[in-house]
Amino acid sequence: MNVVVKSKLAGLILAFAIIFFGLESSYSILLFLIVMLSIGIPHGSVDHIIAFINPKARKFNSKLIFYITYLSLIVFNIALWVISPFLGLLVFLIISCYHFGETQVIGYNPTDNKLLNFVVGANILLSLFLNNIVELQEILYIIPEFANLDLSAFDSVFFLLISVAILMLSIVNFEIKRKVLLYAEITILYMVFFHTDLLTSFALYFGFCHSLPMLMLEFEEFKNDNFIKFYLKTLPFTILSIIFGFLLYQFNNDLLTSDNLILFVFIIISSLTLPHVFIMKDFVKDK
Amino acid sequence: MEMLNFIFDAASIAPGDFTGFTFFIGSVSMLAATVWFLMQHGQVDKKFKDSMLVAALITGIAAVHYFYMREQWVLDGSSPTELRYIDWILTVPLMVVEFALLTGVGMRKLFWASVVMLVAGYFGESGVTGMLDAQTWGAVSGLAYFWMAYEVGCLSIFGGPSGAVGNALASGSGKIPEAGRMLQWFVLVGWAIYPIGYMAGTDGWYAFVAIDEGAMNIIYNVGDAINKIGFGMAVWHAARS
Numbered sequence: 001m002n003v004v005v006k007s008k009l010a011g012l013i014l015a016f017a018i019i020f021f022g023l024e025s026s027y028s029i030l031l032f033l034i035v036m037l038s039i040g041i042p043h044g045s046v047d048h049i050i051a052f053i054n055p056k057a058r059k060f061n062s063k064l065i066f067y068i069t070y071l072s073l074i075v076f077n078i079a080l081w082v083i084s085p086f087l088g089l090l091v092f093l094i095i096s097c098y099h100f101g102e103t104q105v106i107g108y109n110p111t112d113n114k115l116l117n118f119v120v121g122a123n124i125l126l127s128l129f130l131n132n133i134v135e136l137q138e139i140l141y142i143i144p145e146f147a148n149l150d151l152s153a154f155d156s157v158f159f160l161l162i163s164v165a166i167l168m169l170s171i172v173n174f175e176i177k178r179k180v181l182l183y184a185e186i187t188i189l190y191m192v193f194f195h196t197d198l199l200t201s202f203a204l205y206f207g208f209c210h211s212l213p214m215l216m217l218e219f220e221e222f223k224n225d226n227f228i229k230f231y232l233k234t235l236p237f238t239i240l241s242i243i244f245g246f247l248l249y250q251f252n253n254d255l256l257t258s259d260n261l262i263l264f265v266f267i268i269i270s271s272l273t274l275p276h277v278f279i280m281k282d283f284v285k286d287k
Numbered sequence: 288m289e290m291l292n293f294i295f296d297a298a299s300i301a302p303g304d305f306t307g308f309t310f311f312i313g314s315v316s317m318l319a320a321t322v323w324f325l326m327q328h329g330q331v332d333k334k335f336k337d338s339m340l341v342a343a344l345i346t347g348i349a350a351v352h353y354f355y356m357r358e359q360w361v362l363d364g365s366s367p368t369e370l371r372y373i374d375w376i377l378t379v380p381l382m383v384v385e386f387a388l389l390t391g392v393g394m395r396k397l398f399w400a401s402v403v404m405l406v407a408g409y410f411g412e413s414g415v416t417g418m419l420d421a422q423t424w425g426a427v428s429g430l431a432y433f434w435m436a437y438e439v440g441c442l443s444i445f446g447g448p449s450g451a452v453g454n455a456l457a458s459g460s461g462k463i464p465e466a467g468r469m470l471q472w473f474v475l476v477g478w479a480i481y482p483i484g485y486m487a488g489t490d491g492w493y494a495f496v497a498i499d500e501g502a503m504n505i506i507y508n509v510g511d512a513i514n515k516i517g518f519g520m521a522v523w524h525a526a527r528s
Contacts, residue, residue, distance in 0.1 A: 153415065157369055158413070168380055169402070180387070183380075184340065188344070194373060
């Protein structure tokens with residue numbers, strides 16, 4: 001059993017436990033923070049090494065150019081959210097659809113079919129959002145075009161049906177080596193998204209179907225025999241990211257005129273994701 | 288302890304509540320079947336491993352929803368229609384997938400048929416579209432069901448024609464034809480409870496089918512358990528050869 005499957009199984013067991021025994025919604029923010037800090041951010045905290053590890057990967061002439069490019073993309077994304085939250089969300093969705101899909105198909109198909117990557121990622125995000133649409137509308141109140149949509153005529157079964165129908169059509173219309181297993185995994189995700197709230201759903205998906213498998217693949221790529229040593233390498237930039245987030249939050253009340261912590265975290269995640277996507281695109285090429 | 292209560296708390300079902308009891312039996316039997324299929328996953332030939340995994344997934348997803356359905360039934364006595372649909376939307380396509388796994392053909396047609404069957408069934412039962420009546424949507428859903436039954440070769444049981452999947456099942460190696468015949472019976476007879484339940488729950492020319500909610504849930508619960516576990520057992524039968 002490879003590391004990707006093992007990581008996903010860990011998430012599956014946790015997801016089933018949460019669905020069976022229920023998780024008070026007041027704990028979902030705690031679960032979200034634990035997963036983000038222990039797995040989510042660390043999986044992107046070795047980008048500065050990953051960018052130089054694969055000879056076929058995008059080449060940066062020096063570490064300095066890498067850091068300037070990487071940080072510029074983060075700043076650009078934050079600025080985009082500040083200037084136009086709608087555009088910020090749009091960019092986040094487009095790059096996330098591609099990135100999540102690309103990593104999702106690892107183990108089921110080569111990652112070179114870009115359209116497939118995008119469609120799979122879009123399927124997952126669509127289901128995550130549709131199954132928790134009311135919560136999402138509350139969080140994204142700064143985007144009135146979205147927050148004011150009246151969806152009261154539709155119930156959760158309808159949204160799940162849309163997700164499953166799109167997934168089925170995607171699966172049969174793309175050449176995928178292991179269609180059934182990909183379909184089965186995404187079906188489990190749909191169940192998780194339906195039965196848990198937005199934060200728990202995102203934490204379970206992002207933590208165990210995306211970040212942990214990637215973290216384990218990075219560990220393999222580093223050829224370290226000790227996972228602790230590898231994990232320690234992720235800490236400096238994880239801590240820097242947290243400090244960066246904290247500082248931005250102090251600044252945020254004036255800048256974003258928003259005191260919504262979840263929205264703030266949403267923006268931080270999207271900003272960290274933008275440069276990370278470009279690094280991972282090369283990293284997963286042969287996976 | 289609370290955890291064990293959640294799973295095994297049959298005591299909370301009122302004496303004489305046979306419907307509640309079938310929800311309980313449904314949930315624990317699905318859970319037991321899931322464990323069984325997972326255990327068998329390691330024992331079967333490599334080419335059947337995905338089939339066993341999907342069988343376990345079908346009963347696993349159903350077990351989760353039956354726990355929730357039982358709770359809803361016990362707490363307020365209402366029919367858990369929404370949870371039932373969630374369960375079906377997730378598991379019916381996976382049951383269809385079993386045919387494709389055994390034969391290697393027909394996934395596209397069967398997926399299309401199940402999309403039409405589920406979407407039309409839901410539109411008819413919920414009335415969410417505001418267009419057409421329940422019997423029209425039911426007819427569309429029924430046609431998709433018959434198309435699927437034809438594709439998997441249900442008519443061949445009586446010497447009739449068969450679609451590509453049915454032909455592939457008949458010409459399969461080992462115990463696949465035998466298991467295929469079992470699956471065809473499940474689709475033909477076992478799945479027939481779903482249109483009956485639809486007719487019992489919606490208005491139309493078939494008003495004579497109407498039965499009370501408790502009885503309807505018993506039919507669904509027993510039918511679901513037989514179909515889902517039986518489906519997996521048929522696949523296991525083919526796999527263990």
